[in-house]
Amino acid sequence: MSRSVLSREEYLDRWSTLHGGYDPRTSRIVGPWLTVVHAVATPFARLRVPPDVVTLLGGLVSVLAVWLCTLGDRWVILAAVVVGLSGLTDSLDGAVAVMTGRETRWGAVLDSVVDRVSDVVFLVALWVVGAPPVACLLAGVLLFTQEYARARATAIGMDDVGVVTIGERPTRVIVVAMFLLAAGIYPASASFWASLGAWASVGIGAVALVQLLIVVRRRLT
Template sequence: MLSREEYLAAWARWHGGTDPSASPLVRGWLSLAYALARPLAGVPPLLATALGLLVAAGAAVLAVPGGGWLVAAGVLVGVSGLLDSLDGALAIAGGRASRRGFVLDSAVDRLTEAAYATALWLAGAPGWLAAAFGALCWLPDYLRARAGQAGVAETGALSVWERPTRVAMTGFSLGGAGVVALLGGRGSVVVLAGTAAGVLLGAIAVGQLGVTLRRSLSG
């Protein structure tokens, strides 16, 4: 199995040369996934991918009854995010990474983020706001993929709205709403605020990425 530094370097190569060290949150998230992957080196990455999607769907299901169940929904969002990073760590650090697995993992990421947006909507966020949240989870990665097809070798610097931030924002919004509900407050207010903050961060990230890609595409 690769060392942690070798794993981070390999991760960067699979992600268009993006340096994970540019964001302490992303580097910490990847390091945690690597630490979890070491004792699970024999586990197929596809298993972690499938479990991550199922757990994300479970979070949406738990958002239906609301109230204190939102605490569990928030926890499941965090677990799904870790499973998503774990599959990449198992594949890359274990020398089993492939283009097919990379594409499959990206597709599952978008499905889990759709589950996050659905959970926020079911927990009380307005439909249009939850839809915007989901779209802004998808748009940065879509732009990077299209830029890659246009010949851009590097996918741009890490933004304020990368995968770990999306997971954390969703998990804390749902979990925080559950805690407030248990204390007798209106959890939907927390969900609304968290979803709106995610939309704002997503819009900022698209602007950041747009500036970077504009330079690359005009060269």
């Protein structure tokens, strides 16, 4: 039976409240991304699918991308599609929780853990296709440093999200999916495209970390 769920505008307002008052409509990336997420999450919310189930589903889907990359050739195209679906699925759990009023602290922790696992899996996928291990490792270090800094700043008083950097989750998903797609379309130069994806992730991670630390210092001093 259909149940009442939050409309798109209500969802964006609630998301803003939960993320320190940041309005996603002001971002050309976050706003459109959340609009898509809301549309896809609506059926799950109406069916009352538990948010934690959706969280774990997103993690499992991300692992599938690595397996597809090990097959090589045109299978990498499908891996790129799976990465995109994983990123979308990963965002669904929070949307379902918000739209049905089932946000929990445990759900937030589980979501963060699965997010980090998926981030590592994406970099592993680039490595499997041919990206240099050092680039994948450096991208991972920058990513985890950014997320750790955000978590520590939040723990001592800064609003969650508060800062939307160039290296947020949607950007990371899009970058990996885009370069895997190129690697699948041009299998003869797959390692080249995977390498570009890994180094692009390094560049984005470095800029994002600087952006975050500048704002954190301004707000907490």
